[in-house]
Amino acid sequence: MGKTKNTKFKRPQFSPDGIAVNSANQSVDEIEDDEDSPAAEFLDKLESPSADLREYACASISRVVQQSQIIPGFLQRDAVIKIGPLLLDHSLAVRETAAGALRNLSACGGPEVCENMVRQDVLTPLIALMRECCAGFDVNPSPAKRGQKHTVEHVANEAVNLLWNLCENSSTAVSVFNKAGLVDALLHCLEMHHQNMELALSAAHCLHTVSEENSDLVCGVNSAMFGVLDRILSSKQISMEHTLLRTLAAGSLWNLKNSLSSAQQSQTVSALVATLSHSLSLDAGELIPDLWRAESARLSKDSTSATESNHTDEQAAGHMAEAEMMEEDGKINGGKANGRKAKKNNDISDLLPRDRLELQEANALLSAQQTSLEIIVNMCCSDEPSDDEWEEMSSSDESEMCADGMTDTNSSLFSPLCLSAELHTTLLNHSIPQQVLKKAEFPSPAALEICSKHHSWKCLLKKMHRVQCRALTCLHNILASMDTDSLGGASGLQAVTQHLSSLVFSSSEALKDEEFLEAVTSALRSLLQIMASKNMPQCMTPHQLMSFCEAASRCELVSVRVNALAVLGITGSSLAKEKDTADTLQLIGNALLNVATKDPNLVVCGEALDALFDVFADGDEAEKAGKHINLLSSLKALQPGFRAKLRKEGRGKYSPDQLCVLDNIRINLKRFIGYLENLKK
Incomplete structure (x- = not known):
């Protein structure tokens, strides 16, 4: 895992x-x-x-x-x-x-x-x-x-x-x-x-x-193409549309970088990361209210402003009704050779009335920030097939078995992303991790209030939340390659963890947004993995932990449920090394057993079992908690059903990668039961 x-x-x-x-x-x-x-x-x-x-x-x-x-x-x-x-x-x-x-x-x-x-x-x-x-x-x-x-x-x-x-x-x-x-x-x-x-x-x-x-x-690619893109990248205009144009040019340069020499790549990457950093540094929470006030002042200058404003707002409302009807947020456009799924999110910028100049500027700002985050995500992506949550890969394979047959969760909590040392340094020099962390926060109340109250500006609400989702996904992808000191050390990571866990309960609407839930739970999972690997103390209370997992378990999206179970496993395996944690381990163990027994999806059941192996693999507190929840007898009771379900549903319902992982879980379950039986003797 x-x-x-x-x-x-x-x-x-x-x-x-x-x-x-x-x-x-x-x-x-x-x-x-x-x-x-x-x-x-x-x-x-x-x-x-x-x-x-x-x-x-x-x-x-x-x-x-x-x-x-x-x-x-x-x-x-x-x-x-x-x-x-x-x-x-x-x-x-x-x-x-x-x-x-x-x-x-x-x-x-x-x-x-x-x-x-x-x-x-x-x-x-x-x-x-x-x-x-x-x-x-x-x-x-x-x-x-x-x-x-x-x-x-x-x-x-x-x-x-x-x-x-x-x-x-x-x-x-x-x-x-x-x-x-x-x-x-x-x-x-x-x-x-x-x-x-x-x-x-x-x-x-x-x-x-x-x-x-x-x-x-x-x-x-020829020098003329790079000349056009470089000129755009080095332009100094301060409008938000120019910021978006420079951001898109930076993305194209990143896509085409392999045609450059090593020396040219270094210079180009530095320039484009600086462009992305500038885009992310802009505070949409302040700029959006400023732009709205500027629009209001401009429209109120002449004697017919009220009529014009109402007419324009009605026209904009009609355009936005069309836009909302046509938006296909999160639509999957598959077909990549490596199996990654690409999210396609439609932009509505050219549906906006052309006289709403300030609204177009605000829209361009958010588009630039969303695009910047997507480019950084791609920068941090390996060229190897993605580890799309638990379903495709698992740490429970034979190569990671310890002498006693259990996985060594301490030695391989996560797989570092493939960042070159030079790119890693460039991202740090331009404060990209800090910029991403800021964008992971909810949009400012002032910006949300303005966009909620004024119909023609409501189109920005989804875009603000989309920027946050991209930031959370970006955070998830870059954390493993960043030095913890650059993220504020232990205290900084703990603060981010508390913030991310609070986002899950931010509103009833948040719990309905699958893209948001997947992004925030993935980011939280990455943070906890890093903290565990650095032996940093966990910072979620038992109540927060169980509430978080209960909320995530209600989501229909498998990856969100998997992330929540991984969070339980990571937290539990860390707590098992501490004193007086048996009560919390019992809560975690019961929750994992409940999922392993009742969840209709075998992938989720397998993740719950894998988390149980991590939590109860070693330690006096884990042994004590395991006895209180009758872990051995419970695992023995569910073992036949898990094996039967795997034989019955496996090949028709799950991919070869998933089946490989599930078969590893089946083997590990047998070994773990043997391990617990030896402890009992």
């Missing part, structure tokens, strides 16, 4: 927007009430000789496909084949709305729809469109006028987001991206950040996504 979890993040993608122009005045409900299918109606209009009607049809499709149940009707009528050619329509408005329709189709349809779109050759017109857009930048490089409906930059933004969605969900799209040399188009869009930050951010997000684990792209 006691392995660290190397969670690796893929880049989040934008949620679909309603696109810039929507000539369709019908609501979705009105469309659904039409006698004719909306798919047939709108697809027919795509062939109209009128550009206005083609634009109307694309805008309407863009809107209705935000309801995923409508998508199959469009796919059955070859929507991709019919919309694709309009990416090269002579009308800029049609190009933009066509790209927006395909973008929404890809984002709301998910991986299967994206693969379908790639198979139907949507990338051919998309590649041509992106190249034409980039040529258009060179012909007319002047900034677009504010409020201008259709520009080459607007078209390019929709195209880049469509490309981003496809590459996020389709390895074939990434392969086509590489062969077509589309990285040059993205770099061209990135260089537009002085004129069009929205386009530059979309391109930065797309490059960050497509550069991850893309060996073909790494091999083709």
Whole structure:
């Protein structure tokens, strides 16, 4: 047991927007009430000789496909084949709305729809469109006028987001991206950040996504690409959007670092870690209230401010209703060769009304901090298959057996992450552990209050909590590689432990958030492992410990229950070395026996048994507690059932890795019973 979890993040993608122009005045409900299918109606209009009607049809499709149940009707009528050619329509408005329709189709349809779109050759017109857009930048490089409906930059933004969605969900799209040399188009869009930050951010997000684990792209990296990214990284603009742009550039540089020489890598890594540190150092708890007050002051300057503010807030509320409907927090996008699962969390930044400048700044700040934490998580990830909680790996294998057949829990409480000494030093020099610890705290009450009270700012609530979840996961991944002195020594770790344990009981909502519970229990598990390995005293009271585990046991997520049991095992094995702890060990032992006997999941039962082995392996207090709870007879009673369940359910329900671990547990159970019988003699 006691392995660290190397969670690796893929880049989040934008949620679909309603696109810039929507000539369709019908609501979705009105469309659904039409006698004719909306798919047939709108697809027919795509062939109209009128550009206005083609634009109307694309805008309407863009809107209705935000309801995923409508998508199959469009796919059955070859929507991709019919919309694709309009990416090269002579009308800029049609190009933009066509790209927006395909973008929404890809984002709301998910991986299967994206693969379908790639198979139907949507990338051919998309590649041509992106190249034409980039040529258009060179012909007319002047900034677009504010409020201008259709520009080459607007078209390019929709195209880049469509490309981003496809590459996020389709390895074939990434392969086509590489062969077509589309990285040059993205770099061209990135260089537009002085004129069009929205386009530059979309391109930065797309490059960050497509550069991850893309060996073909790494091999083709040239000095021009690094020049663009380095210039962005060294820019000094202080806006939050520029902070996000620099953060995304840092992530792309990390993904592409293997194409650099050792000397260049050292310099680049130092610069990008400094960028991440700056992003994390910004206090969202103070900046969000400041930005809200700035927006309020700006909107109240003219005599029509009240009307404008109400109208804008209602408009924003409508956008946010769409955003909340489309967000797929925690959606799993699997398929990595090494078995890691990648979390894909949609961003809603381009659903925000464009006149809410301060709200966009706040959103960019939180996106930058979330992305920074995800990059640090990836930095701390080994290239080996992840130890995804207990299910995949266990310390109870034959190589870790002591002479008496029991596992030596003191010698291998956790597996250090694979950090080079240079990277480790760089992270410490830029105070990354301290920054992560700060972000692991709940968002400030002031920021939460403002975002709760004002409807158009409510979109930030989820983003603030997502930053906290990423920080907790990041904390879990970096703890094993950090010197305890850099985290405040024993007292610092104890304070963090108390804080993390309190988070589990922070609210009833927290107990319903599986992503949060997994992150906080994983981080707490890592902390306790480190403290045990350093012989630091445990700091959770028996009441806190049992309450924590009881709360976690009610979670349906297996990994959360596993983490809670690991916490019991780590704490119990430490207490077994101290005096006058038999009463607490009895509480722990009874709790573990109860789970080992009753939990329907064999993985959880196995973790409970493994924790029992750790707690009662040695020591007078453990021996005394074991007798009081009749540990030997209880284990003998559950042994046949565990073996039978393993034979009956094993191969059909659990993975080969899990079965290997469970078989080790079966062997260890037999040996542990023998060990207890010898003690009794």
